[in-house]
Amino acid sequence: MSENTKKYNVAIAGATGAVGGAMLEVLQRRNFPINELRLLASERSIGKKIKFDGREIVVQLLSEDAFENIDIALFSAGATRSLDFAPAAAKAGAVVIDNSSAYRMDPEIPLIVPEVNPEAIAQYKNHGIIANPNCSTIQMLVALKPILDKVGIKRLVISTYQAVSGTGADAIKELDAQTKAYAKGEEMKASVYPHQIAFNCLPQIDTFLENGYTKEEMKMVNETRKIFDDDSIAITATAVRVPVFYGHSESINVETKSEISVAEVKKLLASAPGVKLVDDPEKGHYPLATDCEGEFETLVGRIRKDESIENGLNLWVVSDNILKGAALNTVQIAEVIIKDYK
Numbered sequence: 001m002s003e004n005t006k007k008y009n010v011a012i013a014g015a016t017g018a019v020g021g022a023m024l025e026v027l028q029r030r031n032f033p034i035n036e037l038r039l040l041a042s043e044r045s046i047g048k049k050i051k052f053d054g055r056e057i058v059v060q061l062l063s064e065d066a067f068e069n070i071d072i073a074l075f076s077a078g079a080t081r082s083l084d085f086a087p088a089a090a091k092a093g094a095v096v097i098d099n100s101s102a103y104r105m106d107p108e109i110p111l112i113v114p115e116v117n118p119e120a121i122a123q124y125k126n127h128g129i130i131a132n133p134n135c136s137t138i139q140m141l142v143a144l145k146p147i148l149d150k151v152g153i154k155r156l157v158i159s160t161y162q163a164v165s166g167t168g169a170d171a172i173k174e175l176d177a178q179t180k181a182y183a184k185g186e187e188m189k190a191s192v193y194p195h196q197i198a199f200n201c202l203p204q205i206d207t208f209l210e211n212g213y214t215k216e217e218m219k220m221v222n223e224t225r226k227i228f229d230d231d232s233i234a235i236t237a238t239a240v241r242v243p244v245f246y247g248h249s250e251s252i253n254v255e256t257k258s259e260i261s262v263a264e265v266k267k268l269l270a271s272a273p274g275v276k277l278v279d280d281p282e283k284g285h286y287p288l289a290t291d292c293e294g295e296f297e298t299l300v301g302r303i304r305k306d307e308s309i310e311n312g313l314n315l316w317v318v319s320d321n322i323l324k325g326a327a328l329n330t331v332q333i334a335e336v337i338i339k340d341y342k
Contacts, residue, residue, distance in 0.1 A: 007035035008338060011070045011094065013062050013085060014077030015039035016048060018169055019099060022327035023074050024052050030331060033338070040066050041077070064088035071342065072334050075099055076326065090128025095341075097333050099326050103131040104223060111226050113138050114332040115274040116145045120227075121336050130333055135325025136160050136216070136239065136248055137223040142275060142298045142324070143317045144254065146268040148228060152257030154311070155234040158220060161242045161249040162205060163289065164197060166321050171197070175243055198243050205239040214239060247289030248321040253306060254313045262303055265313060269300050274324070279303055287318035295320055296328055 010027070014020045020041075027034065039050055040062040049056040060066060062081065067073055067089040075082050075089075075098040082102040089096050103109040110123040111131045124130045133141075140158065147153065164171040171192045178188040178198035188196050195202055206215035213221075217237040225231050242249075270277045276297035278287045287299035298319040306312025319325060 005033070006338070006342075007033045008071040008342070009036040009038070009069055010034050010334075011038040011040055011067055011073045011089070013040045013066075013073060013075045013081065013089075014099075015050065015059060016041045016045045017076055018165065018322060019076040019326045021050075022322045023076065023330060024050070026323065026327045026331045028053055030335070032331060032334065036069075038066070038070060067092040067094050070094040072097065072337060074330050074334065076330070086129055087127075094128070095124055095334075095337050096129040097132060097330050097337075098129060099132040099330055101134070101219070103129055104133060104219070105226065106131070111223060112333050113141050113145075113227060113329060114336055115272070116141045117227050117229070118336055121333065121341070124337075124341075130337075132326065132330050132333070133223045133227065134216070134219045135166060135319075135321040136162060136250065137220050137227070138325050138329050139248060139298045139317055139319035139321075140220070140250055140252060141224060141227055142272075142319075143252070143269065143300045143315060146272045146275075147254060147256065147260070147265060147313070150264075150268060151260045151311075153228075153230075153233055153254060154257050155255040156224070156236070157253040158235070158237040159251045160205075160216075160220075160237070160239045161201075161244070161251075161289075162216075162239060163244040163246050163248055163321055164241065165246050166205075166248065166325070167192060167241070172245055175245065179243075193241065197241060200243060202241040203238065205241055213237070244289045246320060246322065247292040247318055248325060249287070249289055250317045252315045252317055254315065255306075255309060256311045256313065259311050260313075262305055262313070265303050269303070274298055275300055277301065287316055289318055292318045292320045294323070296323060298324055 048059040073089040073094040079100040079102040082100045110120040216239040220237045221235045279301035286301040302316035
């Protein structure tokens with residue numbers, strides 16, 4: 001955090017959602033210097049009281065007029081509301097950090113992971129808006145950045161195992177209900193997902209595109225190239241929803257441009273910002289979804305050579321998708337803003 005003693009007026013759009021609640025938690029855990037905190041949501045949440053730092057704050061209506069005197073606006077209200085209200089917030093003078101997919105691939109909007117491309121934050125001056133990447137992209141790039149800087153990356157083959165919390169509160173309830181129904185021998189009803197998620201793996205996250213990939217898979221491809229500023233990296237992904245409440249896991253196969261030893265990769269990652277090396281498989285120590293909940297760091301382990309190709313590596317990467325995958329990354333961007341630009 002900055003040594004600057006100034007305090008800032010902060011708004012959270014989508015304050016009553018899961019990520020909005022996590023943003024509040026992260027702001028408090030990291031002692032973000034807040035003067036006024038304005039909580040914004042849709043009509044059905046107006047008047048609701050939310051506790052923050054020992055006081056209760058009344059939720060107000062998310063509208064174009066809600067951002068007067070706001071310095072930083074954190075958005076987690078969905079792409080439609082971001083498109084509707086983020087420009088108004090920026091016009092009012094706020095720096096908008098948007099957690100939706102609305103602006104991620106706009107060439108004039110910076111797409112930021114603070115441990116990876118903080119220099120690109122300066123581009124926020126184009127429109128007053130910064131985009132937060134997809135959760136599965138964020139944790140992967142935190143783990144890959146030290147490798148990229150050291151030896152370059154030629155190709156990535158990614159398989160994700162993503163928690164239901166990435167879909168939202170209704171998906172968490174559905175997994176819970178199906179698990180309880182299974183235990184009672186009752187019918188497991190599916191409404192959030194096209195199939196039963198309990199005791200199952202669904203090789204579909206988001207809708208299918210003409211190329212046979214899902215939107216989630218192509219987000220990882222396109223966002224990685226934008227954040228790394230390198231369209232030459234060959235990338236393919238398969239995204240799978242698994243019956244886990246919190247924590248996305250990823251198997252990442254990396255083909256580097258030049259050789260690097262496993263020992264050197266471990267040394268790089270052990271000192272990398274935002275990374276926690278968990279790699280002692282003989283003792284059963286490797287990243288687990290059950291260990292990442294509430295953790296700010298991205299856990300990396302199972303690092304080994306891919307013996308099928310030259311300059312190949314395999315990594316297992318796990319992170320709390322609600323924290324580093326959303327709320328934490330957003331607040332970290334805000335921290336850079338107040339340190340370097342406000």
